Amino acid sequence: DDLSELDARVSVCRACPRLVRWREDVARDKRAAFRDETYWGRPIPGWGSPTPRILIVGLAPAAHGANRTGRVFTGDRSGDWLFASLHRVGLARLPTSTYADDGQELVDTRMVATVRCAPPQNKPTVTERDTCAPWIEAELGLLVEHVRVVVALGGYGWDATLRSYAAIGWDVVRPKPRFGHGAEARLVSGDREVLLLGCYHPSQQNTFTGRLTESMTDAVLSRAAAYGL
Ligand code: SF4
Numbered sequence: 001d002d003l004s005e006l007d008a009r010v011s012v013c014r015a016c017p018r019l020v021r022w023r024e025d026v027a028r029d030k031r032a033a034f035r036d037e038t039y040w041g042r043p044i045p046g047w048g049s050p051t052p053r054i055l056i057v058g059l060a061p062a063a064h065g066a067n068r069t070g071r072v073f074t075g076d077r078s079g080d081w082l083f084a085s086l087h088r089v090g091l092a093r094l095p096t097s098t099y100a101d102d103g104q105e106l107v108d109t110r111m112v113a114t115v116r117c118a119p120p121q122n123k124p125t126v127t128e129r130d131t132c133a134p135w136i137e138a139e140l141g142l143l144v145e146h147v148r149v150v151v152a153l154g155g156y157g158w159d160a161t162l163r164s165y166a167a168i169g170w171d172v173v174r175p176k177p178r179f180g181h182g183a184e185a186r187l188v189s190g191d192r193e194v195l196l197l198g199c200y201h202p203s204q205q206n207t208f209t210g211r212l213t214e215s216m217t218d219a220v221l222s223r224a225a226a227y228g229l
Contacts, residue, residue: 002142007045010116010135016128019117026063026118040070043117046139047072048110051146053228054091056082057136057157059201060115060124067118071100072111081202082153085217089225108229112139114160122203129160136160137167144168149228150187150194151220154201155179161196162187181212182220195227 014020027041044061061067065076073079074097086092086106093105115124115132124132140147152158158179166172170189177185183198199212199220206212 001050003046003050003139006135006138006142010043010045013043013116013135015131016117019115019119019124019128022063022120023067023117026067030064030068038070039068041067042070043135044070044072044113045116046110046112048106049108050110050143052106052108052110052143053146053148054109054151054224055140055143055147055149056109056111056151056153057161058111058113058153059156060113060122061118062122063118066113069099071097072113073097074102074104075099077204077207078202081207081214081217085202085214085221088214088218089222091221091225110143112136114157133160133163133167137164140164141168144192147194149197149224151197151199151224152179153199154203157201158183158196158198165189165194181216195224197224 023041027039030039044066058073062076062078065079066072066074069075073082079097083092083097084095087095091107091109094103097104114136115129116135150161152161162176165187170187173185179198181198181200185196187194187196197220199217200206202212202217
């Protein structure tokens with residue numbers, strides 16, 4: 001189908017020289033440490049339901065998380081945090097997400113990274129972000145008739161969501177809605193409406209410092225579940 005074809009195309013993209021080098025260097029250097037596994041070291045397609053009512057938009061794959069396992073938010077602490085919460089609110093079958101064939105399943109939910117390759121220091125350049133934008137836009141175009149709620153992780157995911165909806169022809173809200181934890185905005189196109197929810201990114205920077213707690217994460221994701229399902 002169209003989504004599988006898109007996944008196949010993005011997974012071989014080499015459009016950003018710096019990120020291609022980084023993702024492959026990390027994979028080569030770390031393969032020894034994870035000898036029993038195939039180290040992915042390529043772009044990370046979206047993952048979850050092909051007809052999601054809830055879409056979760058993150059920043060970029062983690063070097064030793066998704067870049068290793070090949071599945072978004074899988075195999076690192078941000079993913080552990082996020083999936084534990086998704087499980088508590090009924091959106092994920094298992095409370096963990098450890099590797100690509102671990103039996104995990106999302107319920108009417110799909111996750112995507114804004115930038116599909118792991119960047120050094122988790123910081124893509126503006127050029128890399130813009131080079132990658134057509135992938136998330138193409139994916140959104142294939143999902144848009146199903147999605148009722150978008151959970152944006154961090155300001156990066158929030159802005160990417162607004163830009164992506166604008167790119168596929170939705171009304172751009174002016175002034176631009178401000179990101180915050182628990183922030184809400186409505187995006188519209190004709191008689192269609194989507195609820196955009198802000199959630200602090202479950203990076204260790206936020207979860208270790210207590211800026212983002214489990215109950216704060218659960219509150220946003222249960223709001224998404226209540227609205228979207
Ligand atoms: Fe391609 Fe996006 Fe990876 Fe750049 S970040 S190489 S555009 S998949």
